[in-house]
Structure formats: structure tokens, C-alpha cells
Amino acid sequence: MKNIDHWIGGARVAPGSGAYFDDLNPVDDSLYAMVAAGTSDDVNSAVEAGVAAFRMHRNLPAAVREGWMFKAAEIMERDVAKFQEVLIDEVGSPVAKAGFETRFAIGFLRAAAGVPRRVRGETIPSDTPGRFSMSLRQAVGVVAGITPFNVPLIKGIKQSAMALATGNAFVLLPSEAAPRLADLLADLWREAGVPDGLFNIVYGNGAEIGDALTGHANVAAITFTGSSRVGKHIAGIxxxxxxxxxxxxxxxSPLIVCADADLEKAVGAALFSIFMFQGQVCMGASRIYVERSIFDDFAKAFAAAASKAKMGDLREPTTMLGPIISERQRDRVRSHVDDARAKGAEVLAGAEWTGNCCSATVLRGVTADMTVYYEETFGPVTSLYPFDTLEEAIELANDTEYGLSASIFTRDLDKALRFAHEAESGMVHINAPTLHDEPHVPFGGTKASGFGREGTEADLEIMTEWKWVTIQSATANPSGH
Known part of the structure; x- marks a missing residue:
């Protein structure tokens, strides 16, 4: 156990209130760390440190910022075991998932190393004789980032690396359930050479201090990962x-299995799509639609595979299911399953608990009056539904307020492409799981699943601002006469 203080202006700073909150290991809810409980004054200190550092370092060459990314990737490779240990103990990541996070973060840092040299504009023809016209991209100033508990390293690196690579300062408000991972990021960026004040962290309850950060007059841009309810609130601010x-x-997220699909591959992809990290993934395939002629075969094979999904030692490579993050979230998972059962749904596999871990749960016969039909469970729970035509499958897939990821399994290219075009989703994967991400892609969703896109290309839109510049020749007549 350790105490974790804010990281402001290149130093660890105790909370102004003197208060700390408990960070728990979700395996047994034992105390893992004591964490600074931030106040609006702490937020203000972090933002102002970012403002001062941005003004001091805004003209650093691209090569310097590029160097931070390469160095950070080297440090993370060296310390990969340390990052994985925290992911396992702080948020309950099975080691396979912790390994995926560290590999992705290292890859993202290397991809972000190319960003500083891509912050460029263009020359533009001018209607005025003798006038040189160009556009520039410039850093916006201070970027605020709010990250979730489930992939704290991926999101922490994505947000901070892009802000720093584009020349901004960054203030991070991490999930209350993943502060120690954020503390590692402070050490990472410091060792990578990032000047004091360009990377800052304030810990605390997002419901209490989130508005102080996102609404701060000197925060120019916000990048948030979390619930749709909080996202809508931030959008308003x-x-x-x-x-x-x-x-x-x-x-x-829906996963469609057509009758001509490779059944074994579809079962494996569905298993990964919903049960990786015990279903605590926004892209999780919590709705699986199977063509009626193969529905029973798929249900039998998938339920059998789900029943073999291993719970247990998080450091064992074959373990797939770890603990649900908190008692509040465990109650949500239980209530969704209990409500479905009480209203007539059949449990094909799972719905059993071992300590804080829920087994891989597969439901059949779920109807629109059940909570699990529309709401996101954010746990290892999925429902199977039959369909007769592709048109019906598309209609069912789109019958949700969400639109993050979708997947279809078929050997028919026409069906696959039709689904890709008509699915109301920010991402569509053909013959692949609903879970996938890469550093350079436009990652994000539609409807209640998000606004805007993340990625080394897409993030330029919020991390930089366009500026139009013209130069008039001293010898030319700007009137054109």
C-alpha cells in the first residue's frame, strides 16, 4: 500500500483538503492505496501549472516532442512488468488483458512519435494578387482528460501522448478505481523528458471535481471516456x-452470425468479444443475433465454450474472467440477470458467483421488457436472439440508443458490405470480434456511444486549432487594380 498524491508542476502535491480516499483491490476489496481527494482548488492549481508550462514550451521543436514519445515507449518496454502488476492488482485485469494493454500503449507511443511532424497546414490560392495565403495548425493550450477504470493505461496513454505530441499541456483526472496506474504515467513522462507542468494529474471523485476541470476557463479541449450519462453532461459544459x-x-454492441458463417470462428470471436476482462468493455458483444437455421447449434457450442471460460488466478495466462470492479457494479450485473430470469429468460451458462467474480453468462429468450435487453450491463453477460433475414438482423442491431461497435460473420461479401453500410455504428468488423483498436484509426461511436473520434489522425481535430495567415507583397496593390 502507498499514498498517492497529485502530480502538479512536476512534483507530487498533497491534497489541499488533507483528505485521502481508499483505492481497493477488486479481488477481495482489500486496501491497495490511499489517494489524494482533490478539490476544485487542486484542479485550478493543475490547470494553471499547465497554462504556465504551455506558454513556456509551446515553441519546442517537433523533434523534441517526437523524442518524448520514443523515450516513453522504451521506458514502458523496460518497465512492462510493473505496469502489468498494477493493472492486475488495481483493476483486476487477467494477465492476458494486462499484456494487451501494455502492448497497445507501447505501440501507440511509437505511432504518436510521428504526430509532431504531421502538425502542419497548407498553402492556399488567394483571390488577391500578390497575397500569399496559408493555413497553420497550432496547439490549443491545456487539454483535460478523464479516463475510465477498465483500460486506464490505453486511455491514459492515448489522451496524454496526443496532447503532448501536438504541443499542448495536459491535465488528467483518472478513474477513482485506477489512480496508481495514473501515478505510473507521471513517472513515465517525467523520465521521458517532458518539462514540468506539461503533464499533470488531479485525483478525486469525478462527480465532485469533474466540472471544475471540464468547465475551467483555461481548459481549451476535453477528451472523455466513460458513461453516456456523464458524457452528455460534459457535452453541455x-x-x-x-x-x-x-x-x-x-x-x-451487436454481433451477427449468419448461417454461412464459420461456426467455430464465430463462437471464438463472440467469446472474446463479451467475456474479455469479464465484460467490462464498452465494445462488448452483449447482443448476439444468430440466423435461425443454426441458432440451436450456435447456442449449444457458445454456451459450452462460455462454461469453460476460466476464473481464478489473474496471473495465470489462461484466466479469462476476473473480479467485477466494485460492489456497485456487481449489484448491477446481478440485478440485470435476476430481472431477466424473473421475467422468463433462460440461463444457458453462468450466472454464478465466486467471490467478486461472475461466471460467463449466456441468456436466451430475452425480451424488450427486461432491463438487460436495452441497458449496458458492463459485465460478463450476453443474450442470444434468432433472426430470419439480414434485414431483420440489421433492424435488431440498430434498435438501441448506442452505436459503438458491431460485427458480422458471413462468407457472403454482399451481406457483409450491406451490414457495414447500414449498421448504425462507429465501427464495423467483418468476420472479427467487436473488440478491436489500433493507434491510427478513427476510433469512436455514434448516437449515445460518443462524439468525435480518437486516434493519431483524428485527435488532431481537438488537439489543434486552424489559423489562416496571409502575407501581402509590399509592391502589390491589394485592391487588384
């Missing part, structure tokens, strides 16, 4: 204050 923002929110 950003709109009122004319701030740039991106939101990566919840999901109720």
Missing part, C-alpha cells in the same frame, strides 16, 4: 463554453 471535445461512451 463544453458547448456552453465553446470548448473542443471528444466523447467515447457506452455500448450495446
Amino acid at each position: 463544453a458547448a456552453r463554453n465553446l470548448k473542443k471535445y471528444t466523447l467515447e461512451l457506452g455500448g450495446k
